[in-house]
Each structure stands twice: as structure tokens, then as C-alpha cells.
Amino acid sequence: MTETEFQDLVLVCGRPGTAPAATAVVRLLGKLPGGWERSWRLDETGGRIQLRIRPPAGSPGSAVQAWLAGALDDPALRAWRAEEAG
Incomplete structure (x- = not known):
């Protein structure tokens, strides 16, 4: 099995009045x-979450994106959307 790399994700809140970033990151x-x-980093004032995720070795390359799509389908997280990391 090969080593799986970390993937950087940036999530932003697309709707005011939802749970703060700290609550969303716990849910995620x-x-x-x-x-x-x-690992993660929050910008509470800007409604932004930065995540670094690495699935176990041997996981498919799409594992992180598949997890994220499922997580953001949760009604409590639907106000959040992925943005280009960088």
C-alpha cells in the first residue's frame, strides 16, 4: 500500500445566521x-474552516471528496460549501 497524502480543504459559510465555525468543525x-x-484551523469572524485530512494508506484518491460530499449533505452543515484551497 502507498502512503496517502494530506488533502487541504477550505469551507466557507454561505448563509448568515447558521452555527459558528467552531460548531461546524466539531460536526465535520x-x-x-x-x-x-x-487538523483544522478556524476563522470565527469570517465563517471559514481550514481542514487537513488524510485517510488511511490504500484509500482511493476520491475518499476525502466522497466524505466531504456526504458530510455537507447533513442538514446541520448545508450552509457550508467547499472553496479552492490555496
């Missing part, structure tokens, strides 16, 4: 499968 991290490495 709670949806990660076991064995995934992660």
Missing part, C-alpha cells in the same frame, strides 16, 4: 471515519 470531525488523520 465527528463524521470522519476512524483512522483518518486531521
